[in-house]
Amino acid sequence: MNAIEIRNLNFSYTSDKKILKNLSLDIKRGSFVSLLGNNGSGKTTLTKLLVGLLSPDSGEISVEGVLLEKKTINEIRKNVVIVFQNPDNQFIGATVEDDIAFGLENRQIPRDEMLKIVSKYASLVDMSDFINREPSSLSGGQKQRVAIAGALALSPKILILDESTAMLDPKGKSEIISLIQDLRKNMPELTIISITHDMEEAALSDRILYLKNGEIVADDSPDNLFLNEKFVEENHIKLPFIYLLKKELNKQLLSSSGNTIEEVIKNVFKN
Amino acid sequence: MSLRTNSLFFSYTPKNKDKIYAIRDINIDIPLDKTTAIVGKTGSGKSTLIQTFNALLLPTEGSVEVANFVVTNNRRKNKANKDLRKYIGIVFQFPEYQLFEETVLTDVKFGPKNFGDSDEVATKKAKVALSMLGIDESYYERSPFELSGGERRKVALAGILAIDPDIIIFDEPTAGLDNKSVDELLDIFTNLRKIGKTIIVVTHDMNLVYDFCENVVVLENGQVVYQGSPKSLFSCNSQLFSLNLPNIVKIIYEISKYNSNISNSNIKTLEEAIQFIKEVKK
Ligand SMILES: Nc1ncnc2c1ncn2[C@@H]1O[C@H](COP(=O)(O)OP(=O)(O)OP(=O)(O)O)[C@@H](O)[C@H]1O
Ligand SMILES: Nc1ncnc2c1ncn2[C@@H]1O[C@H](COP(=O)(O)OP(=O)(O)OP(=O)(O)O)[C@@H](O)[C@H]1O
Ligand SMILES: [Mg+2]
Ligand SMILES: [Mg+2]
Numbered sequence: 001m002n003a004i005e006i007r008n009l010n011f012s013y014t015s016d017k018k019i020l021k022n023l024s025l026d027i028k029r030g031s032f033v034s035l036l037g038n039n040g041s042g043k044t045t046l047t048k049l050l051v052g053l054l055s056p057d058s059g060e061i062s063v064e065g066v067l068l069e070k071k072t073i074n075e076i077r078k079n080v081v082i083v084f085q086n087p088d089n090q091f092i093g094a095t096v097e098d099d100i101a102f103g104l105e106n107r108q109i110p111r112d113e114m115l116k117i118v119s120k121y122a123s124l125v126d127m128s129d130f131i132n133r134e135p136s137s138l139s140g141g142q143k144q145r146v147a148i149a150g151a152l153a154l155s156p157k158i159l160i161l162d163e164s165t166a167m168l169d170p171k172g173k174s175e176i177i178s179l180i181q182d183l184r185k186n187m188p189e190l191t192i193i194s195i196t197h198d199m200e201e202a203a204l205s206d207r208i209l210y211l212k213n214g215e216i217v218a219d220d221s222p223d224n225l226f227l228n229e230k231f232v233e234e235n236h237i238k239l240p241f242i243y244l245l246k247k248e249l250n251k252q253l254l255s256s257s258g259n260t261i262e263e264v265i266k267n268v269f270k271n
Numbered sequence: 272m273s274l275r276t277n278s279l280f281f282s283y284t285p286k287n288k289d290k291i292y293a294i295r296d297i298n299i300d301i302p303l304d305k306t307t308a309i310v311g312k313t314g315s316g317k318s319t320l321i322q323t324f325n326a327l328l329l330p331t332e333g334s335v336e337v338a339n340f341v342v343t344n345n346r347r348k349n350k351a352n353k354d355l356r357k358y359i360g361i362v363f364q365f366p367e368y369q370l371f372e373e374t375v376l377t378d379v380k381f382g383p384k385n386f387g388d389s390d391e392v393a394t395k396k397a398k399v400a401l402s403m404l405g406i407d408e409s410y411y412e413r414s415p416f417e418l419s420g421g422e423r424r425k426v427a428l429a430g431i432l433a434i435d436p437d438i439i440i441f442d443e444p445t446a447g448l449d450n451k452s453v454d455e456l457l458d459i460f461t462n463l464r465k466i467g468k469t470i471i472v473v474t475h476d477m478n479l480v481y482d483f484c485e486n487v488v489v490l491e492n493g494q495v496v497y498q499g500s501p502k503s504l505f506s507c508n509s510q511l512f513s514l515n516l517p518n519i520v521k522i523i524y525e526i527s528k529y530n531s532n533i534s535n536s537n538i539k540t541l542e543e544a545i546q547f548i549k550e551v552k553k
Contacts, residue, residue: 039421043419141314142314169311169313197453237450265525268552
């Protein structure tokens with residue numbers, strides 16, 4: 001079953017430039033997909049189309065089996081939640097607590113239950129101490145944590161992370177990534193689309209889509225994509241370190257097997 | 272020449288009786304002939320600290336001294352703020368805080384004009400800065416708010432470069448830039464250093480710190496816990512501060528398990544590390 005089906009999607013903001021060209025794409029339910037592409041390639045635009053914040057020039061989008069139209073927008077927005085690039089754009093509440101609660105209020109959840117959900121997600125992202133703070137007064141990384149909590153609290157079927165960890169410190173980044181891995185274990189139907197420029201992060205996904213000139217020019221597993229030297233070079237992709245290490249060892253005709261830096265170096269000295 | 276802070280404290284709520292300090296008792300000396308990184312966990316006070324450097328935030332206590340500027344909480348003494356902001360430019364963590372004009376070109380022109388350039392000169396400087404960031408003419412008349420995230424950061428970067436400050440502070444400049452644009456920005460940094468500019472960069476990227484910076488300040492809970500060279504930071508202390516290790520340091524550590532000579536070598540790149548392995552295995 002597909003979480004998302006896109007057929008012949010065309011979109012442009014202005015008549016002189018097509019952003020998406022006849023794009024067709026299926027995303028399997030429960031998969032973890034990275035959407036990559038250079039600045040301005042149309043990644044954020046595509047996510048806005050998915051929730052009806054923009055409407056296509058032509059083409060069709062279905063989400064969880066429902067065709068996106070005016071009358072289904074609200075239903076679709078319940079299923080798909082986006083954490084936007086700049087968290088300030090999505091803060092509405094006067095406090096962190098209100099903000100995480102905001103989306104839940106629309107869903108007619110009783111207040112005491114709501115507060116429980118809020119405190120659960122605030123603590124999952126390690127922001128419990130900040131619950132009464134004004135979101136605008138948080139540091140960059142704190143804002144991103146709150147934005148992620150707000151999205152998770154809505155228990156979406158499809159979670160779209162638009163560079164949502166770009167401002168986190170390395171430890172915070174891996175915490176959020178393992179949080180997401182845990183969520184997926186508990187909710188095998190949860191679909192995740194992660195937009196990122198961080199190839200280390202992309203390497204963790206099931207599938208990579210690469211957007212360029214309005215088209216998906218690569219659709220592959222991280223392994224296949226990062227081992228495709230021609231593609232990597234043409235698109236100036238910065239390899240995840242483990243791939244770079246193996247590639248350089250290979251060039252020098254040294255052994256290059258293993259899944260971690262530790263293993264690879266061990267094997268070099270053993271063989 | 273250096274930028275110094277003297278017992279610098281800053282609180283966002285200085286009037287509260289149980290005021291919390293975002294940064295506390297900071298005493299650092301940032302040499303202007305070196306590239307300095309400011310690192311530390313989310314919320315450790317990095318963005319707060321750098322904003323005191325050009326008086327966007329005034330110290331609650333203590334002072335910042337650089338060239339012949341002194342920043343204190345005494346507004347009257349800070350008359351030279353405009354000159355200070357020509358001397359020290361900051362590219363904000365979120366470009367949205369910096370962009371406000373109707374078009375990309377007028378936005379980037381704003382800085383130079385504000386510091387006294389004619390429209391013609393400012394336009395020229397703006398165009399040069401934008402082209403350094405790979406933003407071509409087709410963007411000039413567009414609204415900065417109708418750009419992609421990465422494009423917006425490039426315009427914000429150009430806005431500060433166009434002012435041509437002596438010291439430029441970048442707050443997480445690579446966030447949101449694609450891989451190629453990051454490399455292009457590093458080339459810009461290299462050129463800025465060549466012409467004698469001072470770069471201070473706030474970042475979570477330890478590879479950038481190790482490969483590019485000569486000096487690093489680590490903040491934790493608003494206090495400085497380390498100040499010195501990246502090399503000695505990562506050789507002993509970084510675990511203490513829960514920082515990630517740069518890739519090259521990880522490799523050297525792994526190799527040292529099999530041949531401890533590498534620890535005393537001066538290896539700085541992956542290629543050199545692999546050459547070392549080859550020699551050892553011969
Ligand atoms: N509101 C708008 N009006 C006109 N053009 C726009 C608008 N928003 C974005 N664009 C343009 O559409 C293109 C795609 O933008 P989009 O934000 O989808 O890129 P992106 O892939 O998310 O890039 P980034 O990695 O920089 O975030 C860009 O060239 C951008 O300038
Ligand atoms: N306007 C504000 N009002 C009140 N507190 C603030 C304000 N801005 C920041 N703070 C607090 O001050 C502390 C330091 O914030 P700062 O933005 O300097 O952190 P940072 O090191 O830049 O973090 P990040 O890496 O997440 O950007 C944080 O705990 C933050 O919540
Ligand atoms: Mg985007
Ligand atoms: Mg910050």
